[in-house]
Structure formats: C-alpha cells, structure tokens
Amino acid sequence: MKKHPIKLSQKLNNLWKKIGPGLITGASDDDPSGIATYSQAGAAYGLSTLWTSILAFPLMAAIQQMCARIGLVTSQGLTGTLKKHYPRPVLYVMLLFSFPAIVLNIGADIAGMGAVGNLLFPAIDATFFSVFFTLLLLGLIIYLPYLKIAAILKYLCIVMLVYFIVPFLYQQDFAAILKATVIPTIKFDKKFIAILVGILGTTISPYLFFWQASVEVEEMKHKKNLLVVNKKIIHDMQQDVDFGMTFSGFVMYFIILTTGTVLFKSGIHQINTVEEAAMSLKPLAGDLAYLLFAIGVIGTGLIAIPVLSGSLSYIFTETFGWEQGLDKKFHEAKGFYVIIAISLLLGLSLNYVGISPIDALIYTAILYGVTAPVLIAIILHISNNKHIMGQHVNGITANILGSLALVIMTAAAVALLYLQFWN
Numbered sequence: 001m002k003k004h005p006i007k008l009s010q011k012l013n014n015l016w017k018k019i020g021p022g023l024i025t026g027a028s029d030d031d032p033s034g035i036a037t038y039s040q041a042g043a044a045y046g047l048s049t050l051w052t053s054i055l056a057f058p059l060m061a062a063i064q065q066m067c068a069r070i071g072l073v074t075s076q077g078l079t080g081t082l083k084k085h086y087p088r089p090v091l092y093v094m095l096l097f098s099f100p101a102i103v104l105n106i107g108a109d110i111a112g113m114g115a116v117g118n119l120l121f122p123a124i125d126a127t128f129f130s131v132f133f134t135l136l137l138l139g140l141i142i143y144l145p146y147l148k149i150a151a152i153l154k155y156l157c158i159v160m161l162v163y164f165i166v167p168f169l170y171q172q173d174f175a176a177i178l179k180a181t182v183i184p185t186i187k188f189d190k191k192f193i194a195i196l197v198g199i200l201g202t203t204i205s206p207y208l209f210f211w212q213a214s215v216e217v218e219e220m221k222h223k224k225n226l227l228v229v230n231k232k233i234i235h236d237m238q239q240d241v242d243f244g245m246t247f248s249g250f251v252m253y254f255i256i257l258t259t260g261t262v263l264f265k266s267g268i269h270q271i272n273t274v275e276e277a278a279m280s281l282k283p284l285a286g287d288l289a290y291l292l293f294a295i296g297v298i299g300t301g302l303i304a305i306p307v308l309s310g311s312l313s314y315i316f317t318e319t320f321g322w323e324q325g326l327d328k329k330f331h332e333a334k335g336f337y338v339i340i341a342i343s344l345l346l347g348l349s350l351n352y353v354g355i356s357p358i359d360a361l362i363y364t365a366i367l368y369g370v371t372a373p374v375l376i377a378i379i380l381h382i383s384n385n386k387h388i389m390g391q392h393v394n395g396i397t398a399n400i401l402g403s404l405a406l407v408i409m410t411a412a413a414v415a416l417l418y419l420q421f422w423n
Contacts, residue, residue: 002219004148004240007153010413016388019243020236021150021212021215021216021219021240021241022064022067022068022212022239022240022241022243022245023157023240023243023244023247024157024215024244024303024307025064025148025208025211025212025239025241025244025245026060026243026244026245026246026247026248026305027156027157027160027244027247027248027300027303027304028208028211028252028270028300028303028304028307028308029060029103029202029205029208029248029304030111030160030248030251030252030255030300030304030383031201031300031301031303031305031308032108032109032113032116032131032274032297032300032301032304033105033108033109033301033318033357033361033364034202034203034252035112035255035271035274035277035296035297035300036108036112036271036274036361037195037198037199037202037271037361038199038202038252038256038259038278039255039259039271039274039276039277040195040198040271040272041195041198041256041259041282042255042256042257042260042261042263042264042314043080043260043263043269043270044195044264044269044271045178045185045187045192045193045195045260045276046260046261046262046264047176047180047197047256047257047260047261047264048179048180048185048187048251048260048405049185049195049196049256049260050180050181050184050256050257050260050310051180051183051253052196052199052200052203052252052256053249053250053252054181054182056199056200056203056204056249056250056252057246057249058243058401058414059164059204059401059405059408060132060203060204060244060245060248060249060284061242061245061401062401062405063204063209063402063405064208064209064212064241064245064392065211065237065238065241065242065378065398066379066380066382066383066398066402067208067209067210067212067217067379068212068213068240068241069234069237069383069389069392070213070215070365070379070382070383070388070389071213071214071215071216071217071218071220072217072220072233072237072392073229073350073389073390074218074389075215075220076156076213076217076390077210077213077214077314077315077318077321077324077378078210078213079091079094079164079214079314079315079318079389080216080318081211081213081382082094082378083183083318083319085114085382085385086281086378090378092319092321093374094206094371094374094375095315095316095319095365097370097371098206098207098210098312098315098367098371099312099315099316100336100363101207101363101364101367101368101371102207102308102309102312102343103204103310103343103346103347103350104281104347104350104355104361104363104364104367105205105207105308105311105347105360105364106305106308106309106343106344106346106347106361107347107348107349107350107351107355107357107360108350108357108360108361108364109301109304109305109308109345109347110130110133110134110301110344110347110348110350110351111126111130111303111350111351111360112273112274112275112296112297112301112357113130113133113297113319114126114129114130114131114133115129115273115275115300115357116219116270116272116274116275116294116297116298116353117129117130117132117133118166119275119278119294119297120291120294120295121277125411127226127351128352129301130323130348131348133301133302133396134176134299134344134347134348135238136311137302137305137306137344138242138340138341138344139342140152140306141306141309141310141326141337142284142330142337142340142341143330145326145327146218146325146327146338147327149306149326150219150316153303153306153307156299156302156303157247157258157297157303159295159296159298159299160247160251160294160296160300160303162257162292162295162296163251163255163258163292163293164250164251164256165292166258166281166289166292166293166296166353167254167257167258167261167262169262169286169288169289170258170284170289171257171261172257172261173261173342177257181222181253182262184319184413187256190349190419193415193419194274194413194415194416194419195368197365197412197415197416197419198365198407199252200375200408200412201219201368201369201372201412201416202365202367203248203252204372204376204405204409205368205372206368206372206375207307207308207311207312207368208307208311209296209375209379210311210314210315210331211307211310211311211314212241214310214311214314214318215310218244220324221327227391230373231404233354235320249365251411251417256409257380258289258293258359259271259277259281259388261276261279262281262284262366263280263284263334266280266284268284270281271422272358275294275295276308278290278293278294278297278359305309305344308343309339309340309343309344309382310326310340312339312340313336313337313339313340313343314338314342316335317333317335317336319336319337320333322336323335323336332360332380352413357392362420365416366368366416366417366420369409369412369413369417370413370417371409371412372409372413372421373406373409376402376405376406376409377406379401379402380394380402380403380406383398383402384399
C-alpha cells in the first residue's frame with residue numbers, strides 16, 4: 001500500500017503542538033528588562049557583545065533541561081523538591097531573595113510596557129497603560145485555564161519575530177557581523193564587564209528555573225495515558241527546551257545587532273530604557289523599525305509577566321504546602337492566585353514609590369546574581385542524585401555545561417558585587 005507523504009503544513013502543525021513550556025520560557029527570558037539590557041550593550045559597545053548569545057545558549061539550555069527533567073521525574077516543582085530533600089534554611093533563603101527580585105523585575109517590565117504604550121499613543125499617559133496591562137494580565141491569569149494561557153503565550157511568541165526583521169531595515173556590514181559573532185571581544189574595563197554580567201544575569205535567571213520545573217508538571221497533568229516518564233518524553237522535552245532557548249538566543253542576538261549597528265554607529269551610546277531605544281531608532285532606521293521594536297516590547301512583557309508572577313506563586317505555594325496550579329480555578333487555589341495578584345500590584349506600585357526602572361533592574365541583577373550560582377549548584381546536585389532522579393540523572397554533556405554555567409555565573413556574581421559595592 002502506497003504511503004502518502006506528510007504535507008509541510010501538517011509537519012509544522014505537529015511541531016507546533018509539540019512545542020510548549022520551552023518556547024514560553026525562552027520567550028519570557030527576553031522580557032522588556034532584558035531588551036533594555038541588550039539595547040544598552042549594543043548602543044554602548046556596538047557588535048562587541050554579539051558573541052555572548054552564542055555562549056549563553058548551551059548554558060541556558062542545559063540548566064533549563066535539568067529543571068524540566070526534575071519536574072517530570074519528581075512530579076514536583078523545584079521548590080517542592082528542595083523542600084523534600086534539602087534543609088529548610090536553603091529553601092527560605094531562596095524565598096527571601098526570589099521575592100524582591102521577581103517583584104522588581106515585574107515592576108521594571110510593567111513600567112517598560114507602559115512607557116512604550118505611551119510612545120505608540122502619546123495622547124494616553126504611560127501610567128494608564130501600566131495599569132491597563134497589569135489588570136489585563138491579572139484577569140487573564142485568574143479566569144483562563146492553563147491550556148488557554150499556554151496557547152495564548154505560544155501565539156504571543158510570534159510577535160517576537162519582529163526582532164528578526166528590524167536589523168535588516170538598516171544597511172549592514174555582514175563581514176563585521178560574522179567576525180563579532182564568532183570571535184569574542186573582551187574589554188577589561190568596569191563598564192564592559194558590568195554589561196557582560198548584566199547580559200548573563202538577564203539570560204540565566206533563577207525565576208526561569210522554578211517556572212520550567214513547575215510548568216512541566218502542569219503539562220504532564222494534561223497528557224493522557226502517561227503514568228511513567230520514558231525516554232520519548234525526555235527527548236521531546238529536550239527538543240522543546242532547545243527550541244525555546246534557541247529562539248531566545250536569536251531574539252537577544254538581533255536586538256544587540258539592531259542597537260549595535262543603528263544606534264552605536266550614529267553616536268548614540270547611552271540607552272537606559274526600552275522606550276529610549278525605540279525612540280532612538282525612529283529617526284535613524286525609520287518608522288517601521290521603531291514601530292516593530294515597540295510592539296515587540298509589549299509582546300514580550302505580556303509573555304514574561306505571567307511567567308514571573310507564576311514562578312513566584314509556585315515558589316510560595318510549594319514552600320507552604322498550599323493548593324497550586326494554573327489549571328485550577330480561583331476558589332480551588334486562592335493562595336496561589338492571591339500571590340500572583342500581590343506580585344503584579346506590588347510591581348505596578350514601584351512606579352509610584354520612586355524606584356525607577358533602571359534602579360529596579362540593578363537591584364534585580366544583584367539579587368539574581370547572588371542566588372543563581374547557589375541554585376545552579378543545587379540543580380546539578382539534584383540532577384545527579386539517583387535517589388531522586390533514578391535512571392534520569394545527568395549525562396556527561398549536561399554536567400560539563402552545568403558546571404561551566406556554575407563557574408561563569410559565580411564569576412559574574414563576584415564581579416557584579418565588586419563593581420557595585422567595592423569599586
């Protein structure tokens with residue numbers, strides 16, 4: 001019997017169905033505060049930091065795969081696993097550092113979205129947009145079931161494709177781009193090291209570790225006839241995470257490329273916020289580049305803020321043993337949704353208490369920088385613990401990449417603290 005070849009559209013549809021938490025995690029990594037960091041790097045140093053996206057990808061993918069595997073094997077989030085197998089003080093220290101860092105991150109993202117909304121519609125105040133986006137996200141998170149939220153977030157990821165277009169609205173030197181991509185540039189001065197630390201901090205962020213593990217558990221709940229984790233499930237997860245991290249790396253790469261060519265070459269070397277980056281692009285690369293860049297900021301914020309607030313809520317509810325899950329209705333998991341609401345409202349309130357988005361980014365980077373190495377060490381320990389992971393412990397490649405991530409993030413944390421407090 002003759003087999004009919006599978007149509008390209010069907011293959012793409014099958015691929016789209018397979019893609020899940022990995023893509024959302026990767027896209028949320030390029031949130032408005034991350035875009036601000038990449039824009040600062042490009043404007044200040046041109047193409048000199050393009051290579052960091054190549055370095056960050058395997059490290060990001062390795063750590064996120066470990067977190068996803070922990071969630072799949074244990075049927076618990078990272079917090080639940082920490083609570084069960086590690087001393088309570090470790091868990092409480094993570095909670096102590098994670099709460100303010102994530103709230104500050106949410107605040108910076110909300111402020112960025114509000115400011116960009118004001119750029120697109122100048123007659124409407126930025127504060128109105130910040131409030132609007134906060135209430136919109138809160139309503140969607142509370143009233144929609146997990147599968148709907150996941151579907152919306154997946155389609156919002158398409159918005160981020162605009163960053164693949166923006167650089168090509170401006171004449172490029174492809175030889176210089178290739179050289180900067182494959183040959184690392186390191187300048188031993190305070191500002192350049194600070195930019196490198198900022199890039200690492202915003203790409204390998206602790207909140208993503210918690211989100212990845214917990215959301216894999218959510219996904220498994222909705223897959224029928226899956227009682228045990230097998231090699232196929234692990235393989236599919238790895239493909240999903242790799243796809244998401246690749247997507248994230250490309251977005252990062254193209255934002256640095258855009259600002260590193262358009263702004264740097266035009267003598268604009270100081271960018272503090274995403275709205276400044278968008279505004280600076282307008283007279284240099286045209287209205288379309290400006291519009292696409294701005295729309296991308298709002299799209300990334302709509303993806304990242306549910307991930308940020310959701311990860312914080314998973315941390316709290318697993319710590320205290322409360323009912324939790326995005327697939328549960330409000331009355332079934334009140335504490336879970338109350339934490340999400342509090343984190344969003346606290347983030348919004350930062351606009352009114354005198355903490356600027358730039359200050360919020362600095363404080364967030366410090367808190368993430370301190371917690372990331374500790375968490376990576378714990379994740380490596382869990383992933384190699386046969387008592388917890390059974391046959392699904394780390395392979396050699398995962399351990400090498402994870403150890404490299406630990407060394408680099410520890411060095412970044414030391415450098416960040418030194419630059420911030422002692423120099």
